[in-house]
Amino acid sequence: MTAAQLEIQAIAVCAAVACAVPGSFLVLRRMSLMSDAIAHSMLLGIVLAFYVVRSLQSPLLVVAAALTGVATVALVEAVAKTQLVREDAAIGLVFPLLFSVAVVLIARLPSGVHLDADVVLLGELAFAPYERWIAFGWDLGPKALWVTGTILVLNVAFVTAFFKELEVTTFDPGLAAALGMSPVVFHYGLMGVVSVSAVGAFDAVGAVLVIALLIVPPSAAYLLTDRLQSMILVAAATGALSAIAGFWLAHWLDASIAGSMASAAGILFLLALLFAPDRGLVAAARRRARRRWEFAHTMLAIHLFHHEGTPQAARESSMRHLGESLRWNDDFRERAVAGAAERGLVTRHDGRLTLTDAGRDLARRAVVR
Amino acid sequence: MDLLGWWSDYTLRTVALGTATIGATAGVLGSFAVLRRQSLLGDTISHAALPGIALAFLLTGTKALPVLIAGAAVAGWLGARAAGGLTSVTRLKSDAALGVVLSVFFGFGLMLLTFIQRRPDATQAGLDTFLFGQAAALLQRDVVAMAAVGAAAVSLVALFWKEIKVQTFDPGFAASIGLPVARLDLLVTTLLVAAIVIGLESVGVVLMSALVVAPAAAARQWTDHLSGMVVLAAAFGAVSGASGALISASARHLPTGPVVVLCASLIVVVSLLAAPARGVVIRRARDRRARRRFGTRAVLSDLYALARQHDDPEHAHAAAVLEAMSGGRSGVRGDLEELERRGMARRAGDDGWFITDAGRARAERELEETS
Numbered sequence: 224m225t226a227a228q229l230e231i232q233a234i235a236v237c238a239a240v241a242c243a244v245p246g247s248f249l250v251l252r253r254m255s256l257m258s259d260a261i262a263h264s265m266l267l268g269i270v271l272a273f274y275v276v277r278s279l280q281s282p283l284l285v286v287a288a289a290l291t292g293v294a295t296v297a298l299v300e301a302v303a304k305t306q307l308v309r310e311d312a313a314i315g316l317v318f319p320l321l322f323s324v325a326v327v328l329i330a331r332l333p334s335g336v337h338l339d340a341d342v343v344l345l346g347e348l349a350f351a352p353y354e355r356w357i358a359f360g361w362d363l364g365p366k367a368l369w370v371t372g373t374i375l376v377l378n379v380a381f382v383t384a385f386f387k388e389l390e391v392t393t394f395d396p397g398l399a400a401a402l403g404m405s406p407v408v409f410h411y412g413l414m415g416v417v418s419v420s421a422v423g424a425f426d427a428v429g430a431v432l433v434i435a436l437l438i439v440p441p442s443a444a445y446l447l448t449d450r451l452q453s454m455i456l457v458a459a460a461t462g463a464l465s466a467i468a469g470f471w472l473a474h475w476l477d478a479s480i481a482g483s484m485a486s487a488a489g490i491l492f493l494l495a496l497l498f499a500p501d502r503g504l505v506a507a508a509r510r511r512a513r514r515r516w517e518f519a520h521t522m523l524a525i526h527l528f529h530h531e532g533t534p535q536a537a538r539e540s541s542m543r544h545l546g547e548s549l550r551w552n553d554d555f556r557e558r559a560v561a562g563a564a565e566r567g568l569v570t571r572h573d574g575r576l577t578l579t580d581a582g583r584d585l586a587r588r589a590v591v592r
Numbered sequence: 593m594d595l596l597g598w599w600s601d602y603t604l605r606t607v608a609l610g611t612a613t614i615g616a617t618a619g620v621l622g623s624f625a626v627l628r629r630q631s632l633l634g635d636t637i638s639h640a641a642l643p644g645i646a647l648a649f650l651l652t653g654t655k656a657l658p659v660l661i662a663g664a665a666v667a668g669w670l671g672a673r674a675a676g677g678l679t680s681v682t683r684l685k686s687d688a689a690l691g692v693v694l695s696v697f698f699g700f701g702l703m704l705l706t707f708i709q710r711r712p713d714a715t716q717a718g719l720d721t722f723l724f725g726q727a728a729a730l731l732q733r734d735v736v737a738m739a740a741v742g743a744a745a746v747s748l749v750a751l752f753w754k755e756i757k758v759q760t761f762d763p764g765f766a767a768s769i770g771l772p773v774a775r776l777d778l779l780v781t782t783l784l785v786a787a788i789v790i791g792l793e794s795v796g797v798v799l800m801s802a803l804v805v806a807p808a809a810a811a812r813q814w815t816d817h818l819s820g821m822v823v824l825a826a827a828f829g830a831v832s833g834a835s836g837a838l839i840s841a842s843a844r845h846l847p848t849g850p851v852v853v854l855c856a857s858l859i860v861v862v863s864l865l866a867a868p869a870r871g872v873v874i875r876r877a878r879d880r881r882a883r884r885r886f887g888t889r890a891v892l893s894d895l896y897a898l899a900r901q902h903d904d905p906e907h908a909h910a911a912a913v914l915e916a917m918s919g920g921r922s923g924v925r926g927d928l929e930e931l932e933r934r935g936m937a938r939r940a941g942d943d944g945w946f947i948t949d950a951g952r953a954r955a956e957r958e959l960e961e962t963s
Binding site: 445483 | 626692804809813851864
């Protein structure tokens, strides 16, 4: 692994973890798509700032991008507040407008200016190690690493410092207001953090895939845990893992690092969806299958118990008749009876079934319940 | 540019008709998306279509538009179903489900696109036009194909109009009268996918979602009837598409997709502000009138109460007293002037006011009405 490869991965991990932390709150607050709006609208901030300072290197571009992010949130809320359109439609109206203005402005730039919508939008991490920060003749490493690293530290500091407030305003805004925490202040604080993170992740993954880092790892974590702290930690770990796996996937395919990171995050999300303990699709399917057999065994026990000691007992307990009265096909009947025998609920002699004590007990309990 | 000359210009006519078709179809299907609170489903579908375009090229090796569009449709459809599935089988809410599908599908598509671009056989040029759209590349036969898809989608909506309407506004009721709710939902989603993918090449993945939301949201402001809304949305979409294409052709360096979106946004802004009954302007005016009416009534009844405590009917009371009586509400002086104009109060001195006979009669009538 070369130094440049290591640096790219470090930048990607910083960006991913920095996004996963505030992203967890976005997912919990049902505001995931606000990040889509923020990420797209930032382009306008960058272009407008460029028109003012005429340089792509100026830190003003970053500031303007972050401010546009917060302004987008305010604009979406202002439109939604008119109650003429719902909030989802408001998002869908505001960001394409701002984004279109930005694309038109970029197209009107004199040719020769290197500001392409698709570079900002799609990002190109592969070149990040070549933009180095050199102070007093010392090479301090890639600029992007400093930017994403700083944002990571700021985000972790913000969430640690205001954890209680963020938690309460997220889960119970009414209680938060009653306790004297302003939900509005923390809402805009969080949106500011999201905007800054999105700006920082620009270099790493581009505007569109910022949303992949903000939403996908926290969503995967949400499937895995029930506690806010562990959700944030799992999201951060998932983000870091997506960054590293995405880098090597891109290396192997010679494809976009940003796209590969989003794909890797998607694969991790899919794994969480399938294999999460208790809530995963596999666990749920197995639970359903187990319940189905348990129910069949109980039905069998009740059926036998009901006819025990009656004149029809011999007929009703024959294997052949069983299928008809419980409406089971032959295959299901064989497997259900075998399973029940294995659990020690019934015994089987010459095609006749007899309840054991355990089976009788189960039937009695099931009927009473 | 000669405003009528565009019809004789083949390229311009093709592009304008194409974008108008896209806008009209998206307007119709977008109406249902907006009413179902699924405005951002369009955003997810258009982003999710990207890997379909790339895979269609990888698998067939052709850049023929119908093949790529078919790929886009399959991927977009899968994305829409995946987002729906995620909300029903997990505890993720729809915003997170849409966000996950949008970003993962788009990222996967981007990975495939860059993978294709860096292959040595580089016949891929043009695939990335799908990101931002390139309306100038439209051919007449593309427009005919789009119009055919659009017409088919709109006719299906017309065919199942009543069912879709019931299912949109009251899914519970629709299920209770035996409508196949799940299949209707599938139909509407599929048609929405069709409406979106025909626009991808001209408007682009990133901005196509705007054409789903904007015309429908604008149309909603002007009418309370579904049929009116759908027709208006189609018209708004068509107008945005055509005018966007014409404006972008009138100057250099004006990309079509964004200009179309700007036109649609302009219609939205005008609708939000100026629509009768719902618009912000009319509502502001109505609020002000209501406040004034309420204010003058309150001030009049205060004046009446004051007058009853004095023998002299023309005993003046300071405006400050009346302000204090209405709890320090601002606008009391304005209300007094309004009453003066209507002959119910009269000024005495610089700052004194008293109630007239007409005002007294009015106040008594209002007291009777409210008691």
